[in-house]
Amino acid sequence: MPVSDISYRKRFLTKDNVYLPHLVIIEKIIDETPDTRTFHFNFKDKGLREEFPFKSGQFGEYSIFGIGEAPFCISSSPTRYDRLEFTVRRVGSLTNALHRLSVGAEIGFRGPYGNGFPLDLLEDKNLVFVAGGIGLAPLRSLIWNVIDNRDKYKNIDIIYGARSPADLCFKYDLKNWDKDKSINMVTTVDKGDKTWKGRVGFVPQVLEEVAPSADSAVAIACGPSIMIRFTFPVLAKLGFTPEQMITTLEKRMKCGIGKCGRCNIGNLYVCRDGPVFTYAQIKDFISDEY
Amino acid sequence: MNQKISKKDISKLLDELGKEFKVFSPSRESGVTTFAEWDGRDSSFLEWYRNTVISPKAQLQPLYEKMFSFHKDKEGYHLELPPPTDKKLIFGIRPCDAKALTIIDKTFQDTYQDPYYLDKRKNTLLVGLGCTNPYDSCFCTSLGLSPTQSSDVDLMLTDIGDEFLIEAVTDRGMKLIKKTSYLKEVTKTDEAKAEEARRQASSKVTRRLDTKDLAKRLLSSFDDQDFWEKVSNKCISCGICTLLCPTCYCFDISDELVKKEGSRFRSGDSCAFPVYTKMPMENPRLEKWRRVRQKVCHKYEFYPMSFEVIACSGCGRCIRLCPVNWDITQILASLPVKVKA
Numbered sequence: 001m002p003v004s005d006i007s008y009r010k011r012f013l014t015k016d017n018v019y020l021p022h023l024v025i026i027e028k029i030i031d032e033t034p035d036t037r038t039f040h041f042n043f044k045d046k047g048l049r050e051e052f053p054f055k056s057g058q059f060g061e062y063s064i065f066g067i068g069e070a071p072f073c074i075s076s077s078p079t080r081y082d083r084l085e086f087t088v089r090r091v092g093s094l095t096n097a098l099h100r101l102s103v104g105a106e107i108g109f110r111g112p113y114g115n116g117f118p119l120d121l122l123e124d125k126n127l128v129f130v131a132g133g134i135g136l137a138p139l140r141s142l143i144w145n146v147i148d149n150r151d152k153y154k155n156i157d158i159i160y161g162a163r164s165p166a167d168l169c170f171k172y173d174l175k176n177w178d179k180d181k182s183i184n185m186v187t188t189v190d191k192g193d194k195t196w197k198g199r200v201g202f203v204p205q206v207l208e209e210v211a212p213s214a215d216s217a218v219a220i221a222c223g224p225s226i227m228i229r230f231t232f233p234v235l236a237k238l239g240f241t242p243e244q245m246i247t248t249l250e251k252r253m254k255c256g257i258g259k260c261g262r263c264n265i266g267n268l269y270v271c272r273d274g275p276v277f278t279y280a281q282i283k284d285f286i287s288d289e290y
Numbered sequence: 291m292n293q294k295i296s297k298k299d300i301s302k303l304l305d306e307l308g309k310e311f312k313v314f315s316p317s318r319e320s321g322v323t324t325f326a327e328w329d330g331r332d333s334s335f336l337e338w339y340r341n342t343v344i345s346p347k348a349q350l351q352p353l354y355e356k357m358f359s360f361h362k363d364k365e366g367y368h369l370e371l372p373p374p375t376d377k378k379l380i381f382g383i384r385p386c387d388a389k390a391l392t393i394i395d396k397t398f399q400d401t402y403q404d405p406y407y408l409d410k411r412k413n414t415l416l417v418g419l420g421c422t423n424p425y426d427s428c429f430c431t432s433l434g435l436s437p438t439q440s441s442d443v444d445l446m447l448t449d450i451g452d453e454f455l456i457e458a459v460t461d462r463g464m465k466l467i468k469k470t471s472y473l474k475e476v477t478k479t480d481e482a483k484a485e486e487a488r489r490q491a492s493s494k495v496t497r498r499l500d501t502k503d504l505a506k507r508l509l510s511s512f513d514d515q516d517f518w519e520k521v522s523n524k525c526i527s528c529g530i531c532t533l534l535c536p537t538c539y540c541f542d543i544s545d546e547l548v549k550k551e552g553s554r555f556r557s558g559d560s561c562a563f564p565v566y567t568k569m570p571m572e573n574p575r576l577e578k579w580r581r582v583r584q585k586v587c588h589k590y591e592f593y594p595m596s597f598e599v600i601a602c603s604g605c606g607r608c609i610r611l612c613p614v615n616w617d618i619t620q621i622l623a624s625l626p627v628k629v630k631a
C-alpha cells in the first residue's frame with residue numbers, strides 16, 4: 001500500500017517545506033489511564049482544519065519546540081469533523097513533556113503520514129477489532145469511522161484488553177460501544193481488581209474463546225508486539241487467511257516520510273509504506289526486524 | 291569543442307568563479323581533508339589531492355544543519371526558515387562522489403521533496419576532476435564508473451600534464467565555459483594525451499566487486515546469522531564507514547533551546563549505532579550483526595530494489611578509513627549462498 005499520491009498533502013505544506021510544522025493548540029486533555037492522556041487539538045490558524053485531510057490509521061509528527069518531535073497516530077475519526085485527537089503514553093522525554101502541557105499550549109504538528117487502513121478492503125465485511133492497551137488509539141479512529149458508516153459493514157466484534165482495569169483507555173467509548181446493539185464488545189483485563197466484574201484473560205486467549213467466524217471477515221489487530229505475535233496464530237486457527245489479518249507496525253521514526261532511514265524493515269519504510277500492513281505482506285518481508 | 295586550462299591558472303580561475311559562486315575546493319582543515327571555501331590561498335591541493343576524507347556531499351547534506359529556528363512571544367511561537375542557499379560550485383569533485391549525489395537524489399526526491407538538500411543541489415555546480423592516482427581501496431570501475439569520466443558533473447577536467455582538458459558535460463557547464471577566462475582551444479595531441487591519461491587511470495583501479503546478481507545473493511544469504519556474526523565480529527560500531535560514506539544519508543532530528551530562542555536541526559546519523567533504532571521498550575537491531583547486515587543490504591539489496599541503483603559508488607572510504615580494516619569487497623565476495631546462473 002504505497003502512499004505515492006500526496007497531492008492532497010502538498011497543498012497543506014507550510015511554505016513548501018515538509019519539515020516545517022503547523023502550529024496547533026491543545027484544547028482539551030483527558031486522563032485515560034495513569035500513564036496515558038488524550039489531547040484534543042486544533043490548528044492555530046483555524047482555517048487549516050478545513051484543508052486538513054486524513055485517514056484512519058495515519059499518523060503525525062508532534063513536537064514541543066525545544067524538546068523534540070515524535071510520531072503519534074491520530075486517534076479521532078475523520079468522520080467527526082469537530083475532533084482532532086491524539087493519545088500519548090508516557091515513556092520518554094517528549095511523551096513526558098507532552099503530559100506536562102496544559103490546555104492552551106501551542107505545539108507543532110506535521111502530517112498526515114503513512115498509508116492508513118484500507119477501508120475499501122473492509123466494506124461489506126464482518127469486522128473483528130482486536131486491541132491491547134494503547135493499541136486502541138489507531139483502532140478507535142477506524143472503529144468510529146466504521147460506526148459512522150454503519151450500513152457499509154456487517155457484524156462488528158471488538159475485543160479489547162489491558163493489563164488492569166485502570167489501564168483501559170477510552171472508557172467512555174467502551175461504554176458507548178457496549179451499549180450499541182450492533183456491536184459485540186468484549187473487554188478483558190490481564191488481572192482484575194476488587195471492583196472488576198468483567199472478563200479476565202489475555203487478549204489472544206479471549207479472542208480464541210469469542211471465536212469470531214473468519215467467513216467474509218477481516219481482523220484488524222493493534223497492540224504491543226507481543227500481543228500481535230500471539231494474536232496472528234489464534235486468528236489463523238479460527239480460519240483467517242494472512243490476507244484477512246491487518247495490523248500496524250511501530251518502529252523508531254524521525255522524519256516520517258522515508259528520508260531519515262531508520263524505520264526500515266528490509267526494503268520497506270514503515271513511515272512511508274506502512275504503518276498498516278496485512279499479515280500476508282508481513283510474511284513476505286525480507287527481514288524479521290519488527 | 292573541448293577546452294583546456296593551464297594548471298598555473300587554476301587559482302585565477304577559482305578567484306574568478308568566486309565572484310559568482312561560493313567555491314569549494316579540496317583543503318586540509320585541522321589535518322582532515324575536506325572541501326572548504328576557496329579563499330584565494332593557493333592551488334597546492336592539485337599536488338596532494340587524491341580524495342578527501344570528508345566527501346563533498348557535506349556541502350549538500352552537512353553533518354549539522356539548521357532546519358528552522360523558533361522563538362516565542364506573547365502571540366505564541368514563530369518559526370523561521372534559514373535564508374535561501376548561496377550559489378555554490380564544487381571544484382575537483384571525483385566521479386565517484388558526483389555519482390553518489392545522483393544516487394542519493396532518489397531518496398530526497400522520493401514522494402516528498404526534501405527542501406534543504408534539493409535547494410542546495412539545484413544551486414550547486416559540480417566541476418569534476420579525473421582521478422589519476424586512485425587508492426588501492428577504490429573500486430569505482432566495478433560499479434560502472436570511470437575514475438576520469440562522469441555524467442554526474444557539469445564540467446569534467448582531465449590531467450594532461452601541465453594542463454587540464456575541460457569537457458562540458460551539461461548545458462550549465464557549457465554556459466560556464468563560455469564566460470570563463472583563461473581557457474584555450476585544445477589540439478589533437480591534447481585529446482590523445484587525455485585519452486591516454488584516462489586509460490592509465492582506469493587500469494590503476496584494481497580492486498573488484500562482483501555485482502552480478504548481488505541483490506539476489508544477498509537476499510539468499512539474509513537469514514544466515516552465522517555468516518553475519520562472523521563478518522561483523524571485528525566491527526566496533528564507530529559509524530565512520532557510514533558517516534563518511536557519500537551515499538549514506540541517514541539523519542537524526544533534534545531541538546536545541548537557549549532561553550526562548552531555539553532551533554530544530556538535523557545531523558548525521560548511522561545505522562551502526564544501537565540507539566538508531568532504539569524504542570522505549572524494544573530495539574529491533576540491538577545485535578551488532580543485524581546492524582552490519584542492515585548497512586550492507588541497504589546499499590546492495592534494498593536500495594536497488596527501491597531505486598534501481600546500488601547505493602555505493604566504490605569510493606573506498608569505508609575500507610580506507612575503518613579503524614579495524616573491515617572490507618566490504620571481501621565480505622561481498624564471501625557471501626555464503628551462491629545463486630545458480
Ligand SMILES: Cc1cc2nc3c(=O)[nH]c(=O)nc-3n(C[C@H](O)[C@H](O)[C@H](O)COP(=O)(O)OP(=O)(O)OC[C@H]3O[C@@H](n4cnc5c(N)ncnc54)[C@H](O)[C@@H]3O)c2cc1C
Binds near residue numbers: 071073075
Ligand atoms: C507510526 C507510529 C504511531 C505511534 N502512535 C502512538 C500513539 O498513538 N500513542 C503513543 O503513545 N505512542 C505512539 N507511538 C510511539 C511513540 O512515537 C513513542 O512512544 C515516542 O516516540 C516516544 O518518545 P519519547 O521522546 O517520549 O521517548 P524517548 O525514548 O525519549 O525517545 C526519543 C526519541 O526516539 C524516538 N522514538 C522512541 N521510541 C519510539 C517509538 N516507539 N516509535 C517511534 N519513535 C520512537 C522519537 O523520535 C523520540 O523523539 C507511535 C509510533 C509510531 C512509529
Ligand code: SF4
Binds near residue numbers: 525531562611
Ligand atoms: S568504520 Fe569499521 S569499525 Fe566503524 S562501524 Fe564501519 S565497519 Fe564498523
Ligand code: SF4
Binds near residue numbers: 390537
Ligand atoms: S559504501 Fe564504501 S565504497 Fe561505497 S560509496 Fe560508501 S564509503 Fe564509498
Ligand code: FES
Binds near residue numbers: 252258
Ligand atoms: S521515519 Fe524517517 S525513514 Fe521512516
